[in-house]
Amino acid sequence: MTTIDNTTDVADMPEPDPNAVSITINGRTVAARKGELIIAAADRADEYIPRFCYHPRMSSVGMCRQCLVEVEGPRGPMMVVSCMTPVADGQVVRTDTPQVKRAHEGIIELLLANHPLDCPVCDKGGECPLQDQAFSHGAGESRFVEEKRHYEKPIPISDLVFLDRERCILCDRCTRFADEVAGDPLISFTQRGNNTQVMTFPDEPFASYFSGNTVQICPVGALTAQPYRFKARPWDLEQRESTCTTCSVGCRTVVQSSRDELLRYQGVDSDPVNWGWLCDRGRFNFQSVNSDDRLTHPLTKSASGLQQTSWSEALENVARSLRHASPTSIAVLGGARGTNEDAFMWAQLADALGVTARDAQLADGLPVSVFGYPQATIDAACSAATVILLAPDLKEELPVLHIRLRDAANKKKIRIIEVSAQETGLSSLAWKSVRADGSSVAAEIRSLMADAAVSSQIASGPLVVVAGRSNLAESADHVMTSIDAVCAAVPNASVLPVLRRGNVRGALSVGLSPRNGADAAAILEASAAGRVDCLVLLGADPLSDVPDADLARRGIAGAKFVVALDTFLTASAAHADVVLPVAAYGEKDGTTMNLEGRVTNVVQKITPRGTSRADWMIAAELADMLGHDLGVTTLADVQKKMAQSVVGFGATTTSVAIKRDGVVVSSAVTREAVASTTSVARNSYDFRLSVGRKLYDNAVGTATSPSLSNLAPGARVTVNPLDLERVGAPAGGNVRLSNAHSSIVLPVFVSESVPRGSAVVPFNQPGADVRELIRHGESVVDVRIEAIA
Amino acid sequence: MTSNPGGTWPHAPGFYAGDRPKIVTSRFEHEDSYTLTRYLATDGYAGLRAALGRPASDVHDEVKNATVLGRGGAGFPAGNKWGLTPQGVWPRYLVVNGDESEPGTYKDRLLMERDPHQLIEGCLIACYAAGLSQCFLYIRGEMALAQERVAAALNEAYAAGYVGKNILGSRFSVDIVLHWGAGAYVVGEETALIESLEGNRGMPRLKPPYFPAAIGLYGQPTIVNNVETLANLPWLMRNGAAAYTAIGTATSPGTRMVAVSGHVNRPGVYEIINGTTTFRDLLYGDEFCQGIRNGNELKAFVPGGGSAPWFTPDQLDLPFEASQVGPAGSMLGSGAVMVMDSTTDIPRAALTLTKFYAHESCGKCTPCREGGTWLERILSRVVDGKGTDADLDQLLEVGESICPGAFPHASNEKLGLTAVPFPYRMNTICFVGPSAYAPVHSALTLFRSEFEARVTKRTHIPVTAVGQ
Amino acid sequence: MARLNEENLRLAREIIGRYPKPRSATIPLLHLAQEQDGHVTKEAMAHIGELVGATSAEVYGTASFYEMFKFEPVGRYLINICGTMSCALMGAEELMHHAEETLGVHIGGTTSDGMFTLERAECQAACTEAPCLQVNYRYRFRVTPQNFDDLVDQLRSGQLSDEIPQHGTLAVTRQHIPADKGVGAVDPELVTEGPAWLDGKAAL
């Protein structure tokens, strides 16, 4: 399965369509759209034309020549490549004449001429377009008796991808992808003619966050993924279509397994979301599910630390703690890593117990009122006239959203105005990209709006604000203030909130959003003050994820009784009194909601590890034990209940009903006034701290996937080259970052992408923990940086 | 210099003037023909002055009326090509094709080395007439002297105000940028030339949609013209379309430069009258090649550059007239005639050409990348006497995968062959793939016995395909 | 060394300035690098990438497409003997065998003293003067075995060093567009109107 073409069905085209044309393929009349390629029209009409270089999501190059068809022309039938020839009204196309058949056989034979005969040991064997089309469109024999091309095989071109140049048929798919889609042209055709070969620059690896896609779209076994090599034969694989929940883009995938073990994720083309692409983190973190470090049995605290125990005893301990605690002293944190059903049932339980303290975020997102603005979808953002980016580096945090926006900007469909603390992956494509620390973004926006060019650009069409928590060291209020600044000037602007964690929007929407302002930070403060008797962590790890490390420590320490539902023994779970092992991704059915509010399904492909079970079942069971009948025994019951009680959910959002592209659920949140913040001056000795995420970090799913765990860049501070002198250390040398709260030691590096006066430190990386310098609620964080002798 | 009897460095040899009308080679006999001084002393830049004295559209019409055929190979009239640019799309560029590398072709290099100012003047006239706002003069990488001479001439011309801002004090301003390649035959193909000029691998683009006049350099309308084509323009502007069409025939007016190489007594470059001069004149005429070497018999000749299907003595009386050469089964191409006498080892000759095109494939499309090399491998086996009769049929089978259907060839009385007219159908993007097959097909069709004498009779055993 | 030196960097910037898009200067800059070091080094390709806004991989992809760029050192004199049709008909093969004997290397080889690299080249557009060859892209025509040996002696003895600079140097005269005379290159995206002289009136 290299491409999944889902060009929308002609049936659901708005009638009458001025762009409608009609052509005939092999005598059958086919309705098509002006500008559409013959091969695409043929695909819709189930007239399969063989192809190798053509990919519906990339520009056509017409180089493999496999897709030749005959088109009636003034001078009789002409052979044309259907992947580069647009339809024309009345066009007569034939794919079944002896001439076309001969051409197809000829090309196949030529492609096989230098292709090795190692199918039996090739990862692609069994799902190989070359193999398949050699059967369906080849003559069945090769008369090539000469010596074949020989290259060293296979060679690693990155940490994740191997290249076998002997198998390569030079279709330009991987190289086009790297250039056009990923924007990382680190592989290229080299040499010429019969010696043409795909290569990286000598000792510069194909270090792209998207490299795995090249393996998927390779029409032969030339590119293979290190995590999957020799793991299975395609015919041993079972698969179900699902949704990736690594981040909140919610890319569509198939989950493939063999003998009850997850072996591979592949991208599926969902037109409104991922177009078939995945990032490498999402693609390869299936390894985490198979990790030996997974929790398999409940644990309870004893004198000698955590001890394995039975579910009944573990649940009884939890029930007891919940029974004895007053509702106001119970708090629930997390839910963003699970399904909507998990979060919903825990919200139901909390409601039943009269517990209000709950939050699916960990002081690392935005106030829920961000859902109160008019909401935009990814497609809306990618077709708006103007997109204002007030977000962290999307390439690092929401990679496939980055790809979508990149594509739209590249094709000049949108103009991006970016206001950020340092350059991001989209800066080079932005129409305007300005630097400002969080506290002065709003002011920056007001002055931009005053600019004539900007206001005429904004007046030219719809405007979408892509808003997220750009800097974890700074107050989230800055972002809200900035959104307000835009919406004040452009009332009909809409907002695409980019909260990162997998199902965070789902969890917040189905009942785990804070009540009357008591968010995660408030809950942890209360806990620190000894006012929390029972703290439930739903796949939440405050000790690693709350930007204010001190607050997290005090909060966890202060809780009298901690229950952790998790797949791994995280830092926080290690402090728990009871740890309950839960089913991971791929081990349970349900639904999830992406950053747009789009509900799609996730599926169970393998049985849960050990005795672990889905979070929602645990909630239901506890409810029973505590004498509350929530009236659910099956997932269907849960979804029925959700359909009744959650706005936007209904018959269409159940596992059974839901389709590939899902359903966008409109937000029920009403917009609140935000406490507007003001710009904070920085004293010239200090650096303003900017903390954001990298794609690869210490996150559980990454750290427990062997092929990803060593990709995290590690803790470091990056400053502008001109500031290095002031720091007084050589690039690579160690420096001390300190402020009133604490001090940490990090290696220092330089980059032009960082403006003078700011210090950029990645979040949650191996090495010294920047969170020691951060205090929740502080407007900004300034640090001193000095070399250490 | 002893090691250079054909002519001494730095002067390119090989040209024979004769007393025929000259449109592009009139200055070749002067040792200093490439200097601005000599150029100005011989009507230099008078054509440009004449052009700038008239509205651009007039100049364009003059060129149209003269039917200046493209000399790069396709023979498309320059004036018409300039008219193909889409309305209102700016800027438009001129790219001069000085990548001359078609086997047997030798004329553009002479024009650049011996009369660079004539080319520059031609470029300026084209830019003025077609509203092209920048000109890129792409010279083949291996032509150090041509680059030298054109660079020097451009520097002179800029200094004297013939190129650049307000040319001759007029409202016409255009830059000519000297650009040079780095060794790749295929880059002579106009869309590959543009790729190369954009700093990329010189791989041709598919036409349609990438007709340069519509979507060319940087996606803008771009006129690509051959050096010789443009070199015609100064004379044309000085003397007018009527004078131009008075030479040659209605369909092939003017003159054209032809290089004759191989087994003739006087190989050389000749500016001949278009349309009327025949191959017999050229090969046997006293003012031309003066017959086959050592009084040998003529065996075959390639009429239009290495890509062209071959002719035998049966075709000697054809004139340099596309409308007659095409139906006869070949093309005039780039004005290159390669002559093979009776002593020629035909399979080996075909091999050298096939080897060339296989080696020069850009690698973009499958039939050329794989098929060209395959043809070469089989052919060299046959030439080395290691081939079988099955190999001969296999050559044609591979050819069928590159060029489906009947492939053009000449008629032949002895063999009772009737001609298959040019052009052929092709499964490739550009002509390199088919060109690898053309010599094989011609040689096999016209001289099959020479191949059969080389191979052992054996029926071949199929190798089953991958994955079975 | 390896990266472009000061003088060549200045030239590189001048060359880039002539094109509407910097990327177009890639091949001329690669020639500049080859002229500087005799072959194209990895460092130079990376440097050129920075200058024209391409990745090293893209620059290498372009460079390796073209025959003339060498990524390993070659002899001071690169001798290319043409082996295509017209030269083949006139004895190119024999000349190549002779050359191999004289230089004691096979086609593709470099003499141990680093003076000569011998290559078989494709049609050099001198077909009427066959067989022909080029030394660092300077022609020799109708070359007999005797001519070849003379040539090698002359090169060894340095007699031809004025005419034939070391490998990498093409034209010694470079184009230079005086600031006050040039029109200047414009990014096509910034151009909206046709040239002024297309107004139906004569330009003079």
Ligand SMILES: Cc1cc2nc3c(=O)[nH]c(=O)nc-3n(C[C@H](O)[C@H](O)[C@H](O)COP(=O)(O)O)c2cc1C
């Ligand atoms: C493989 C190939 C190689 C070519 N090589 C050259 C060449 O070296 N010089 C040239 O002027 N045209 C060459 N052409 C023709 C060009 O594509 C183009 O038609 C020509 O430069 C247009 O100029 P003209 O109209 O003045 O002839 C080649 C075409 C092909 C298909």
Ligand code: SF4
């Ligand atoms: S025919 Fe050959 S040279 Fe031409 S585009 Fe195809 S591969 Fe390249």
Ligand code: FES
């Ligand atoms: S699929 Fe059309 S040429 Fe490759």
